Amino acid sequence: RVKAQISKYRERIENTPLRELAMANLSRDHQNTKDLYQTLLKKSEEAQQAENLERRQKGEQFKIIDAARLPEKPFRPDILKILLIGLTLGLASGFGLAFFREQMDHSFRDAEDLEATVGFKVLANIPKIEKKAA
Structure with a gap:
């Protein structure tokens, strides 16, 4: 009886890596299924919101008050x-x-402009020399 239990426990110990692998696979599958569920739930909520929006906008219909006509x-x-x-x-x-x-x-146009701006008397100025046309 003790040998049977020892054999049973040895078998369990030997099968531990297989069980860990199976557990990892199950955990991964569970996470993937959970992610898929969340995605589908989000899409369902978006579809519900779109349907509600469409229902609310159905009442908003346009009416033509004056028909278009040629001038x-x-x-x-x-x-x-x-x-x-x-x-x-x-x-x-x-x-x-x-x-x-x-x-x-x-700019200053003549001596009076300069005197009015600076406040001093102009002592001398150079006259403009115009050229004669040929």
Whole structure:
């Protein structure tokens, strides 16, 4: 009887690596099945949310208030209006640019400009010499 038990325990000890391998396989399969379940559960929840959204949007239907129709006369651009707007914008931008350049120009034009700016009398100035046309 003791020999039978010893034999039985030896057999169990010898089978331990096989049992560990089987346990590892079962654990791996369990984890894979659990991951698959979580993935499917997530997809199911997403599908449920999409279905609920679709149900809520079913009530939002559009109605045509005024049907589209052809114009009674052909559309032509108003040439006079376009020309007047162009002329106005051109003149305004020209005058604006001239005003801006004049405001940004801080050069002295004559002796009086220099005296007014620095506060001293001008002792001498060099006159501008103009060339005669040939």
